Amino acid sequence: MNQTRPKTPAERTLWRSTGARMALALTASVCASLAISACGSGSGGGAGTLTVYNGQHEQTTATLVKAFERKTGIKTAVRSDDEATLANQIIQEGSNSPADVIYTENTPPLEALREHGLLAPVAPATLAAVPARFNSAQGVWVGVSARVSVLVYNPSKIQPSQLPSSILELAAPRFKGKLAYAPSETDFQPLITSIVKSRGVAAAEAWLKGVQENGRQLPDNETVTAEVNSGQIALGPINHYYWYRLRREQGGKMSSQIHYYAPRDPGYLLNVSGAAALQSSDHKAAAQRFLEFLVSREGQELIAHSDSYEYPLRPGVAPAAGLRPMDQLQPAVLTPAELGDGSEALALEQKVGLL
Numbered sequence: 001m002n003q004t005r006p007k008t009p010a011e012r013t014l015w016r017s018t019g020a021r022m023a024l025a026l027t028a029s030v031c032a033s034l035a036i037s038a039c040g041s042g043s044g045g046g047a048g049t050l051t052v053y054n055g056q057h058e059q060t061t062a063t064l065v066k067a068f069e070r071k072t073g074i075k076t077a078v079r080s081d082d083e084a085t086l087a088n089q090i091i092q093e094g095s096n097s098p099a100d101v102i103y104t105e106n107t108p109p110l111e112a113l114r115e116h117g118l119l120a121p122v123a124p125a126t127l128a129a130v131p132a133r134f135n136s137a138q139g140v141w142v143g144v145s146a147r148v149s150v151l152v153y154n155p156s157k158i159q160p161s162q163l164p165s166s167i168l169e170l171a172a173p174r175f176k177g178k179l180a181y182a183p184s185e186t187d188f189q190p191l192i193t194s195i196v197k198s199r200g201v202a203a204a205e206a207w208l209k210g211v212q213e214n215g216r217q218l219p220d221n222e223t224v225t226a227e228v229n230s231g232q233i234a235l236g237p238i239n240h241y242y243w244y245r246l247r248r249e250q251g252g253k254m255s256s257q258i259h260y261y262a263p264r265d266p267g268y269l270l271n272v273s274g275a276a277a278l279q280s281s282d283h284k285a286a287a288q289r290f291l292e293f294l295v296s297r298e299g300q301e302l303i304a305h306s307d308s309y310e311y312p313l314r315p316g317v318a319p320a321a322g323l324r325p326m327d328q329l330q331p332a333v334l335t336p337a338e339l340g341d342g343s344e345a346l347a348l349e350q351k352v353g354l355l
Contacts, residue, residue, distance in 0.1 A: 050076045050286045053090065055083025055104040056273060060308040067302055068293045074286050083109045084186050090278065091116055100281040101290050103144070105273050106186050108193075108342030110141045113276065115341060120277045123288050129295040130313040134272050137337045141276035144294045145303050145310035147239040148329055149191060149269040151259040152225050157234035163259045167191065167237065167267020168199070171210020178234035179215035180224045183354040187221060187239050187271065192345035194266040194334055201348070208352045217354070222246075229256040239271065244309035244322070263330035270331040273310065 054061045058080050065076045079086070079099075087109035090097050097118075104110055113119050119140035126142055127135050134143030153163060158178060164170060170179055182188060195204040216233060218224050224236040225246050243258050261268040275294055277287035293299045300312035304319055311319045311326050319326060349355045 048075065048283075050074055050283050050290060051098050051100050052076060052078045052290065053086040053099040053102045054078050054080040055086050055102070055109065057105075057308055060303065060306050060310075061103060063302055063306050064294065064299060067298065068290060071293065071298070072286075072289055074289065076290070082186070087112050090118060094118070095280045097278060097280050099278050100283045100287040101275060101277055103273075103275040103294075105271075106190060106342075107141075107143075107272050107274055107336040107339055108186070108189060110136070110274050110276055111336065111339070112341040112343075114138060114140050118279055120279045120281065120284065120287070122277065122291055126288070126292045126295060129292075131315070133335060134274075134313050135336075136274070136276075137335070141274045142291055142295055143272045143274050143313050143336075145273045145300075145308070145312055146270050146326075147241050147273070147310050148260075148324075148331060149187075149267060149271065150238060150240045150243070151235050151261070152228045152238050152243050152256050153235035153259055154228050154231050154233075154256045156231055156255065157228075160257075160259070163235070165262040166265045167261055168195070168203075168207055168265075170237070171207045171214065173214075175235075176214045179211065180218050180227055180233040180236040181211060181215050182218050182220050182224050182236075183349055184219070185221055186342070188237075189342040189345035189349070190269055190271055190339050191237065191267055192348055193339050193342065194269055194332055196344060196348075197334060197338055198266040198332070201344075204345075205348055205352060208348060208354065212352060212354060225256070229254060231255060235259075237267065240323070241309035244320070245307060248307060248309075260324075264332050266332050268331045269334065270329060272313070272336055274336075 061078060065078055069076055083104040083106065086102060090099055090102060090113060102113065114136065121139050122142045127139055130143050151163065192204055192208065195207055218227065221238045221242045225238055225242040227233050228236050229246060240258060247254050275291055277284065277291060281287045295314055297314060297317065300314040300317040303310060304312045304317055309320050309323065
């Protein structure tokens with residue numbers, strides 16, 4: 001695995017969009033354990049040190065931080081954990097949070113923090129570095145990179161002609177015993193939200209029940225990708241970069257392939273990774289400089305040429321060789337604001353017993 005993850009699905013679902021849910025979901029002991037977890041998975045910041053709560057892949061963030069420190073001279077400490085755990089941590093810490101910046105894989109944790117009024121406005125010039133559709137509608141977080149949701153499949157287990165054109169088909173009986181998925185991944189919840197937006201809550205619930213009936217639950221998308229590639233299972237929904245990263249690790253020798261859904265299908269999502277500065281930051285100017293660096297040409301080139309295989313969002317910066325060009329992608333038209341804070345998707349997963 002490429003990133004520290006919480007030990008239980010419950011830890012991944014603690015953050016919610018309302019204070020009432022937070023109060024019901026959290027006990028003092030859970031809060032204490034989360035605090036220990038977050039503090040223990042990275043170095044803490046001292047006086048004059050910028051502290052980044054990092055829910056992105058650790059290798060990518062480490063590369064960016066090293067370049068940022070070299071360019072600005074600003075000492076930066078990183079605490080890495082699952083993005084939902086970190087967002088929940090900040091909500092619990094409130095104005096006492098040591099975090100100056102949060103950097104996530106997906107937008108729902110950022111939207112949850114926005115709803116709690118914990119994010120500071122991003123400098124207009126920073127927001128202007130990427131297309132507005134990838135940023136917070138309120139200007140309190142900036143889009144940094146993107147990934148597209150796909151299916152990974154093994155041709156020895158399923159023929160390309162048998163692959164679904166829509167994610168909704170994964171609930172069909174013909175995929176029983178052929179499917180692997182990771183319902184506790186924060187990457188999974190935007191797929192549910194997309195189905196809710198396009199087909200309604202009842203359809204999304206029915207889809208989840210069908211997937212639950214057909215599939216085998218795995219802990220994360222790295223495992224889904226690896227098990228499909230090794231032939232242990234036929235196919236599974238992931239974000240594209242998991243496949244590309246495994247291909248790099250395996251020296252380019254892959255037994256699996258990736259499949260794109262039909263244009264505008266609810267399963268064909270372009271998910272945005274973003275970053276924000278905290279209202280409570282003691283290093284506001286440095287926090288803004290970090291956000292600025294993430295979307296600068298230098299920062300975006302580092303993302304493009306790192307092993308993350310994500311799409312840089314700054315115009316004019318090309319993604320890694322071998323990726324389908326971004327202008328050839330045909331994802332569902334769904335904004336980060338429409339994806340929301342993920343609470344509805346989490347509630348549905350809990351209702352059907354996936355979490």
